[in-house]
Amino acid sequence: MSARPGFPLPVPSEDSAPFWEYLRQGELRVQRCLVCTAFAHPPRLMCPNCGSFDREWVPVSGRGTVYSYVVTRQAIHPSFEGHTPYATVVVELAEGPLLTSNLVDVPVDEVRVGLPVMVALVTAGDEVTLPLFRRM
């Protein structure tokens, strides 16, 4: 999964910039509330659980399981031509949050709900590191 056909790269925002910066430094961290300890992903400015602005970025194990997945088989946009099929997965991290991602080493026909996976950081361009996953 080195080629990223026409997929936009993430544009960090005020509330999400630390997520991407930690990845660039080689670490997967997820936003958590300092007051009620609820995880929030995608990150927010305010805790949707308790209303606090006090957020922290906690390292997570990177372990998880495939919670759901789709396989794009038809090039529904011209920029996908020659790059299908590809699978997109939602991984449920051991700590609870759900992350949308791709698998680096699993053929699309072998992707299954429940597949155990581990994070694999992959650079995409000079500035961006993406949290992809590999089979455990």
Next chain:
Amino acid sequence: MESLRNRVAIAGIGETEYSRASGRSETRLALEAILHALDDAGLRREDVDGLMRWSVDTSSEAEIASNLGVRDLAWFGEVNQAGNVGAALVAHAAAAIATGLAHCIVIYRGVNGRSGRRYGRGEVTGRRGQGAAAFTEPFGLLTPQHQLAMVARSRMHEFGTTSRQFGWVAVSEREHANRNPRAMFYDTPLTIDDHQSSRFVVDPFHLYDCCLETDGGGALVLVSAERARGLRKPPALIRAAAQAGHGERGFVDTAAVSLAPRLWAQAEVAPDEIDVAQIYDHFAPYVIFALEDYGFVARGEGGPFVEAGGIRWDGGVLPVNTSGGHLSEAYLQGMNQLIESVRQVRGESTSQVEDVQLSFCDTGIGTGAVILERDR
């Protein structure tokens, strides 16, 4: 507080032909549909004092008003989400009329959804990796279809719904389209084997799970129930209209989980009192999910329900998408289904259900719904 119940009506409906290439502008399509709707109601251009539209569309209220010759535009606005705001617009317009803020509101759209900007490619909804899309688009989750397929897989896993059951939605709706000369798939039969052997687009969605792409226009004219009773066609009374936006919900939950209790309470009816339903079938599986999340059937029972013919006009317990829906009539994102739900109340559908009192229309799997009632 006084309820909205049956104080406002849809008095006029209008549409253009549905095609793959309209050959004219989106504003032109909207204007043609508006004229048809006003004529249907027996109203004139100068009666219009309100205009409402889908935020994703290109024809502004000002542009429509200046073409239509509206002298005093007392009420205008849009609901900002995606294609799924039709019922929300009806709710906003009905509230404005019930409170006297405007008297004759036209909800309109004109879209070149096939020859122009195509929803299916993410050309309307794509966010180029910004905002929350930073966490989905870089991984190839680029269109509404991708997001919806992800949830569909999860529901298949959790509730045992099958692709073949999705197929029965498509087949049932195609039967309805084959009775409707306006439908893009008129005179084009579809079998369950056609569905199952069609290619995957975004697996688990087969080609025939996916809606059409359509050029066309549609319009609704809303006035008070009292005024509607004196117009050309029998009024379709708005028994209830409600919307649901973003909320903290479970991964497999559609917005109908939030909307259903409010909608049924507002309408003071139960799901089993509904005679006919239009449901936002951007993708066939979502008809099943909506039937479940609105409470027409229990979770896990929607698949068997459609498989047993439950949504067919011919003998079904609850005929659904009687014009052919977005899968087989046209994809005007809820507009053509709102129009069909009015037809069912009037007795004008090509797949008319007998003695319709209550006609249900979902325009976004819980993002909004309208319940129309025949005047007694």
